[in-house]
Amino acid sequence: MARAGLTAERLTQAGAELADEVGFDQVTLSALARHFDVKVASLYSHVTNSHDLKTRIALLALQELADRAADAVAGRAGKDALVALGNVYRDYAREHPGRYAAMHFRLDRETAIASAGVRHSAMTRAILRGYDLTEPDQTHAVRLLGSVFHGFATLELEGGFSNSSPDSQESWTRTLDALDALLRAWPAPE
Amino acid sequence: MARAGLTAERLTQAGAELADEVGFDQVTLSALARHFDVKVASLYSHVTNSHDLKTRIALLALQELADRAADAVAGRAGKDALVALGNVYRDYAREHPGRYAAMHFRLDRETAIASAGVRHSAMTRAILRGYDLTEPDQTHAVRLLGSVFHGFATLELEGGFSNSSPDSQESWTRTLDALDALLRAWPAPE
DNA sequence: GAATCTACCTAAATGCATTAGGCAAAACCG
DNA sequence: CGGTTTTGCCTAATGCATTTAGGTAGATTC
Numbered sequence: 001m002a003r004a005g006l007t008a009e010r011l012t013q014a015g016a017e018l019a020d021e022v023g024f025d026q027v028t029l030s031a032l033a034r035h036f037d038v039k040v041a042s043l044y045s046h047v048t049n050s051h052d053l054k055t056r057i058a059l060l061a062l063q064e065l066a067d068r069a070a071d072a073v074a075g076r077a078g079k080d081a082l083v084a085l086g087n088v089y090r091d092y093a094r095e096h097p098g099r100y101a102a103m104h105f106r107l108d109r110e111t112a113i114a115s116a117g118v119r120h121s122a123m124t125r126a127i128l129r130g131y132d133l134t135e136p137d138q139t140h141a142v143r144l145l146g147s148v149f150h151g152f153a154t155l156e157l158e159g160g161f162s163n164s165s166p167d168s169q170e171s172w173t174r175t176l177d178a179l180d181a182l183l184r185a186w187p188a189p190e
Numbered sequence: 191m192a193r194a195g196l197t198a199e200r201l202t203q204a205g206a207e208l209a210d211e212v213g214f215d216q217v218t219l220s221a222l223a224r225h226f227d228v229k230v231a232s233l234y235s236h237v238t239n240s241h242d243l244k245t246r247i248a249l250l251a252l253q254e255l256a257d258r259a260a261d262a263v264a265g266r267a268g269k270d271a272l273v274a275l276g277n278v279y280r281d282y283a284r285e286h287p288g289r290y291a292a293m294h295f296r297l298d299r300e301t302a303i304a305s306a307g308v309r310h311s312a313m314t315r316a317i318l319r320g321y322d323l324t325e326p327d328q329t330h331a332v333r334l335l336g337s338v339f340h341g342f343a344t345l346e347l348e349g350g351f352s353n354s355s356p357d358s359q360e361s362w363t364r365t366l367d368a369l370d371a372l373l374r375a376w377p378a379p380e
Numbered sequence: 381g382a383a384t385c386t387a388c389c390t391a392a393a394t395g396c397a398t399t400a401g402g403c404a405a406a407a408c409c410g
Numbered sequence: 411c412g413g414t415t416t417t418g419c420c421t422a423a424t425g426c427a428t429t430t431a432g433g434t435a436g437a438t439t440c
Contacts, residue, residue, distance in 0.1 A: 003387055003436070025215075030427050040428080042388045050428065104348060139356050140364040144338065146350070147365070151341025152333070158294060160336070166329050174330040174379060175337070181377040187367050193405070193418055220396050230397075232419045240397065385438070394428080407416070
């Protein structure tokens with residue numbers, strides 16, 4: 001019989017697309033086998049198990065998003081960089097909800113350290129160079145920005161903002177304005 | 191044979207506890223049946239299916255957290271209220287990670303509208319009375335606060351803040367300081 | 381062209397979700 | 411209290427996802 005030409009990479013890619021279509025939780029080896037018109041057991045030659053597949057999708061998403069973020073912040077500074085980075089996160093979540101969810105798949109410690117995840121915090125820290133923050137405050141600000149970006153993207157995807165009147169795009173713009181103002185006037189501890 | 195005395199409420203309660211122990215995703219009818227030393231099929235007399243059970247756990251969590259939040263903001267205003275509300279969210283996520291995750295289980299429209307979820311945004315809006323925001327800006331601020339609270343709680347649970355040096359408690363305190371400062375000097379649109 | 385490798389296969393065990401149909405404990409009711 | 415109804419829990423069976431063991435044929439190598 002003809003071979004399907006599977007590789008871990010093709011499975012990961014197809015898994016990522018499937019995640020965007022039906023949700024990360026619904027990504028199953030069975031569904032993937034159907035997609036490639038192959039028996040499920042055959043997939044085990046390429047990935048060790050379902051957890052491994054999900055890990056690979058998570059790593060793919062982390063890297064894709066880190067690449068986009070790096071592109072976005074290159075040559076920008078201050079609010080310009082802040083807005084660019086924020087938009088990259090939000091847009092990625094909306095274009096690729098499955099991959100975005102995959103990024104928050106629990107990775108074991110060493111995998112996480114070797115992942116593109118570390119580039120994300122580095123880039124957030126980088127845009128803070130355009131603001132005047134002391135070292136420890138930079139860390140707090142990195143965490144705050146991460147919280148806002150992730151929180152907004154998640155709640156927006158969940159439809160939490162879809163009912164009430166001002167559309168979420170406007171809230172997003174104003175949120176970025178607010179964050180810029182906040183970083184320019186970062187308060188001292190009380 | 192003796193009866194186990196199951197009810198939808200007991201199943202929901204036990205499901206919530208199980209969620210906190212092993213994660214919301216791992217809450218299964220099978221596990222619950224084992225817990226009550228009963229056959230799985232028996233549970234279908236009390237909940238219509240697995241989705242129904244998860245919905246009930248989500249509603250329980252939404253209500254518990256709304257009750258706590260209402261307690262916390264009662265008799266407080268301004269930053270005092272902001273800090274109290276933020277802490278309720280964060281503490282609930284840390285004490286009850288499974289229930290916290292359950293709250294973000296996708297509810298169908300009518301269920302969501304009838305849920306305690308609406309009380310949450312109402313309370314967030316309430317604490318903004320201590321700040322001087324115009325009507326549309328209140329909505330933006332509600333969404334920003336929701337994003338920060340949810341984002342911070344989620345990232346902290348995921349362990350995103352656990353590696354680097356300043357502990358997350360300090361970042362949380364500074365985040366609340368920053369939000370208070372931001373709300374007191376909310377920027378006009380650009 | 382023979383030998384090796386490996387991509388994909390069949391078969392089978394396990395676990396969760398769900399439905400259909402049965403029995404006996406509880407609850408109701410005269 | 412005795413009979414009837416209700417219903418809580420059961421057994422049995424099906425479907426689907428995961429995973430492992432072991433086989434076969436197509437691709438690769440010499």
